[in-house]
Amino acid sequence: MNGKCHLHALYNPISSSYIFIKTIKSTMNNNQSASYQAGQAKGQAEEKGGQLMDKASNAAQSAQESAQQAGQQMKAGAQGAVDAAKDATGMNK
Structure with a gap:
């Protein structure tokens, strides 16, 4: 073998x-x-973030509805107290 063939093999x-x-x-x-x-x-x-945003939105909506219900109950209670006072004083006739 000559050097070229040997180099070609390497x-x-x-x-x-x-x-x-x-x-x-x-x-x-x-x-x-x-x-x-x-x-x-x-x-x-992104999906997890969307789910967390949905949960937060639902919680906020629920809190708002609860606050509205509490406010209506307080208003009704106050109106009942006013009516009772009027009845007691004879102003409701």
């Missing part, structure tokens, strides 16, 4: 290119996978 540009391309494809697949997983995590976080 360095094969075709197999080196193949390894390089496989490495690039592997890196691209890893990047795509990481990007997909990041997208999934973002979507899940």
Whole structure:
């Protein structure tokens, strides 16, 4: 064997290119996978945030309704007290 053949056996540009391309494809697949997983995590976080906002909105609505009911009960109680006072003093005739 001469030196050229021996050098050719050590360095094969075709197999080196193949390894390089496989490495690039592997890196691209890893990047795509990481990007997909990041997208999934973002979507899940947005969904969770939406659910929390819905719960907060429902709690606020419930609190508002409870406050309105309490106010109506207080108003009715006060009106009853006024009517009772008028009846007691004879002003309701």
